[in-house]
Amino acid sequence: MKEHSGVETVIAELREALARAGIILPSLGLDPVSYAHRTMPPLVELGRCNTETARRLARALGER
Numbered sequence: 910m911k912e913h914s915g916v917e918t919v920i921a922e923l924r925e926a927l928a929r930a931g932i933i934l935p936s937l938g939l940d941p942v943s944y945a946h947r948t949m950p951p952l953v954e955l956g957r958c959n960t961e962t963a964r965r966l967a968r969a970l971g972e973r
Contacts, residue, residue, distance in 0.1 A: 916944075916951045923953065930969040934958055 916939055924937055936956020943952040958966070 916953065920953055927966075927969075930965070932962060932965050932969060934962070 920937060920939065924934075927934060927937075934956050936954060936958075938954050938956070940952040940954040943949050
């Protein structure tokens with residue numbers, strides 16, 4: 910089975926960065942299908958969010 914600590918670290922870093930921008934993505938996590946795949950690298954599932962969160966995310970990205 911794949912090592913997922915690196916992915917969990919990235920997810921934690923992303924969750925913290927989003928929180929600093931005032932954004933919470935409740936579904937943020939490890940994509941189980943990609944994790945179970947033998948050759949595909951694990952993917953980060955960003956999940957769904959409401960329109961206000963999407964706007965805040967777009968503004969935060971636009972500030973860069």
